[in-house]
Amino acid sequence: MSQKEPTGVETLPPALIDVPAAPDDCRGRLVERARLQWRCHDGGDPAALAQEFLTGHGVALADLGRPARHDPDGVCGAALYLSAAAGALLAGGAPAAATPVPALPDLVVVVYAHGDAGPAPHSRFRPADVRPTPVAAGRRPDPAPRWWLGPWRESWTPAQHTDAVEAVRAAIGRGDVYQVNLVGHAAAPYAGDPLPALARLGALPGARYGGTLSGLDWAIGCASPETLVEVDGGRLVTRPIKGTRPATAEGRRELLASAKERAEHVMIVDLERNDLARVARTGSVRVDELFAVRRWCDLWQAESTVSAAAADGLGLADLLRAVCPGGSVTGAPKLAALDRIAALEPVGRGASMGAFGWVGSGRIDLGLTIRTAAADADRLHVWAGGGITWGSDPAAEVAEAAAKAAPVRALLAAG
Incomplete structure (x- = not known):
């Protein structure tokens, strides 16, 4: 675990804040003041660590049901990222396969204060293996490398993905689980600066949680449409998404008429109701809205809205323990689904299927990191998957995961 106080971050170049859900009125004048980074092997409770760190820097999070004042001149709030692996740890789930992005921490909390952000630099991402190249006398240095993205390499083949779907169906047949979300991963080599490519993801249609976060040797870009949890005025809100079809008139009709998709969706809504009930009055x-069809890029997706009043004395740590990892990317029952995920997915979920957004006094807005990519020193990583039920068709599940990843891959490859 590492913590950086103001003296440790002032040597980093200032940057325009691009964190999802950061206050619009403050983005142009936010400066980093402190940073906490933690990995699962560090030990301890990441939810408690996050709350203690934020409380120590003046972000009031001990009672989310009480009104809090936004200080326009002091600390504004913080970016918070929590990995799926950290969420599984909070839930008591089985350890999953190793992450394909070991440079990426499992918890990042970055505290921002109001100030003069100054001019935005070219990039805050600093790959460890990039060093200044000596230039011979009289020779002009080579220009900065242009963006290049190599071929994607999948962590499992379509046949292996199909076998995993069948294994989940067998587990459902035995009564071990009702639904399991399976996620695949792919990586591609790159050259150049990955931050502009990751930042482009926020422009995808429907990217409610579009934004980036970076550190030394790692960066995250998010285009998520899904709310993991939002807290405002003492009201808790989650918006699970489950059910996908192509964004055509026929696709919309199919999604609305699909008994399989509706049953899968309602199952997750019930799980989310139970999660919120643990920390609600x-x-x-x-359920404020059930199975509303909305568009993300070239896909229709079904979304519901579940809300509750925060229980007296509810703090950030207990909220994270209740909602992480998100039910729509695990399955039901949650712990049994996590066991299946750990047994079947060949690599860890890395930056995907976790939480990413903004935490401030009296206000929290965290997205679920679907449609999310990450960079390490030499590769870009993407993840995509879907919920498996007894009625799932393996070939259709493989095709759905590819359709979800396609817009993200295409935008990352753009020059």
Whole structure:
């Protein structure tokens, strides 16, 4: 675990803040003041560590049901990223396969204060293996490398993905689980600066949580449409997404008419209701909207809205323990689904299927890191998957995962 106080971050070049859900009125004048980075092997409770670190820097998170004042001259709030592996740890799930992006921490909390951000630099991403190249006398240095993205290499083949779907169906047949979300991974080599490519993801249609976060040797770019949890005025909100079809008139009709998709969706809504009930006032949980069809890029997706009143004395740590990892990317029952995920997915989920967004006094807005990519020193990484039920068709599940990844891959490859 590492913590950086102001003296440790002032040597980094200032950057325009691009964190999802950061206050619009403050983005142009935010400066980093402190940073916490933690990995699962560090030990301890990441939810408690996050709350303690933020409280120590003046972000009030001990009672989310109480109104809090935004200080326009002091600390504004913080970016918070929590990996799927850290979420599984909080839930007591089985350890999953190793992450394909070991440079990426499992918890990042970056505290921002109001100030003069100054001019944005070319990039804050600093790959460890990039060093200044000596230039011979009289010779002009080579220009900065242009963006290049190599071929994608999948962590499992379509046949292996199909076998994993069948294994989940067999587990459902035995009564071990009702639904499991399976996620695949792919990586591609790159040359140049990955931050502009990752930042482009935020421009994808429907990217409610578009933004980036970076450190030394790692960066995350998010285009997620899904709310993991939002807290404002003491009200808790989650918006699970489950159910996908091509964004055509026929695709919309198919999604609305699909008994399989609706049953899968309602199962996850019930799981999310249960998660919120753990940290809500008794009797306050309600479904505000059920199975609303919305568009993300060239896909229709079904989304519901579940809300509740925060229980008295609810703090950030207990909230994270209740909602992480998100039910729509695990399955039901959650712990049994995590066991299947750990047994079947060949690599860890890295930057995907976790939480990423903004935490401030009295306001939290965290997206679920679907449609998310990450960079390490020499590769870009993407993940995509879907929920598996007894009625799942293996070939259709493989095709759905590819359709979800395609817009992200295409934008990353753009010059």
